[in-house]
Amino acid sequence: MPESKRTRIGLIGCGFYAQNHLHAWSDLKTEGADLVAVCDLDGAKAEAAAKQFGAKAYSDARAMFTAEQIDLVDITTQMNSHKALAALAAEHKVGAIVQKPFAPTWADCIDIVETAKRHGTWLAVHENFRFATGMRRVRAVIDSGAIGQPNWARLGFRTGYDVFKGQPYLAEEKRLVILDVGIHVLDLARYFLGEVKHLTCETQKRLPHVKGEDTATVMMRHNSGAVSIVESTYAARKIPDAFPETLLEIEGTEGSIVVGRGDKMQVTTQGIFFEENIGSPLLSWTSRPWHNSQEAVLHTNRHMLNRFRAGDAADTSGEDNLKTYALVEAAYEAAASGQSVKPPQWIAKS
Template sequence: MTLRGALIGCGFFARNHMQAWADIGEARIVAVCDTDAAKAHAFAAEFGAVAFGDAAEMLAAVRPDFTDIATAVASHRALVTLAARHSRAVICQKPFAETLADAGAMVAVCEAAGVPLLVHENFRWQRPFRALGAALTSGVIGPPSFLRLSFRHAFDIYANQPYLAKIEDLALTDVGLHLFDMARFLMGDVASVYCQTQRLNPRVAGQDAFLATLRHASGAVTSVECSFFSHYTPDPFVQTLAIAEGPLGSIELLEGYRMRLHKAGRVEETDVEPEVPDWGGKPWHLVQESVVAFQRHAIAVMQGRAVGQPSGADNLRTLAVTLAAIRSARTGQVVDGLSADP
């Protein structure tokens, strides 16, 4: 049976959600809403849905199987609370929340309503990271002791998302939390973090680069390197590059979607480039295909076939790492004790 969905927020990234839902077929967005009526009407006309200007009105009228929230973070708590009352599943874009109190409240309200809550964390669903995760799980390099994640580029992200230029902890809250989620996905829970931030691009108000060191509960360490003002040709944007090392070998994710396994004195290369969706194009196909993969997973969760990756409760821990990294950058101190319940 096709699941009936309602989308809140018809902005820049929501276009990927709408295209991907249309692609998947097992779910259909029947209603869309935006406080900017023109945006809601444009999406409704393009994707064959009914337009609303108010989320409460839409959800009460439509009572969808699921609500897909694609608005910015400040609106999430109110919208998730509303969606938990009117639908049977809730998906919320990242950043999930600005505070642990807001994140905890959203998790609690969905738990009380018996409604699964997923955070749209699509980076861990990117094809190269699905491949790296599967390789680590297979044990081919043994239990990993070191991971490096590197997301460094100079692509003009401010053209499509002008609000980014004003965010104080920009790199940590926009992409850092994606990278911390991937570090947790690949290496397990984080116990402590040390972080240093930099402001590199003079056009940008906030800190647009950071270097964070994570110690995982397992004893493994991760170096997370992120900059929105690093110049390369070709520019690797939107790729995250990676190295994972274990006692039996190492795996690299290199620019150009090449995954290299170093083991027993040999190196083996695999192509991990995602497909380009019919509605997509390069270099965005990495993101576009990850949205399709995440949304397919969301359907499996709604059908009771999978557990949310990540659920709201899981993503609360990623938020705790992100907030700890911000604190570490401000104080110059290591923040530990992160393995405990936030």
């Protein structure tokens, strides 16, 4: 690919989950992505990533934007820093991919979207669950018409896996499971069943060492009339544990899809049954039990790269992701009030 057509990538935040992004960008080199710079406030982390992946290291994002010609920046820091870093990218006319959760508050998410709009820069949220091989396959079955019109679903991420070991900051979050992982499952519910009219939610704190809710049960009415239940917990005690699989059942007018443990998809279509393994293959840098999530990072980054180059919005653009974040907001409000809540809407200024 000629140099002029290649895309120069920068990455900010070389922590725990960023390792997957770094490997994914490295795999995408053959498709025209050049990871040119990495940045972390912790200089040693930036140096280590730079050495392993052949990029230049920075410990200050502004210095990186000033010194490098970056086309697209991948922001893989925790949510508190997303607004400032996305604004810096927009100011430098650089496209940005922001890890989920978009930001700690609805107002900050809107601010990030409006800032990119004002600067005319490309913006997407790294919502990777819907890009996983298995979830794409489920969507393909729905799109094929095999189950008819989907009208009921249950989607669950229920685990007792010690997520706090790799991400100790989670134990301190006042908004925990819905914002951390429920957000992915809510996004899947949108992906499979469309937008949501209203929802109710019950939360629980079952783990003694965490500040926020570790369990949430959300019930939603979609605009299509379908009803879904979205469950997320870090407090399940089960052997075998399903981490980090999303288990689901989707029922439709002509059949159903059940995804159970071990990436097994069972489909009933007009009285006929078939079964398929929908797990991701292991890549040189992925390992169980994270492999589905890790491979989804590769698919997400590839999608972002191609859409950015084409000048088209990503499926999970900033604006699209506001609709997922709106479900998070509505779920917390519903849990606090005990009422059914309509998700907030963002209306573009122009």
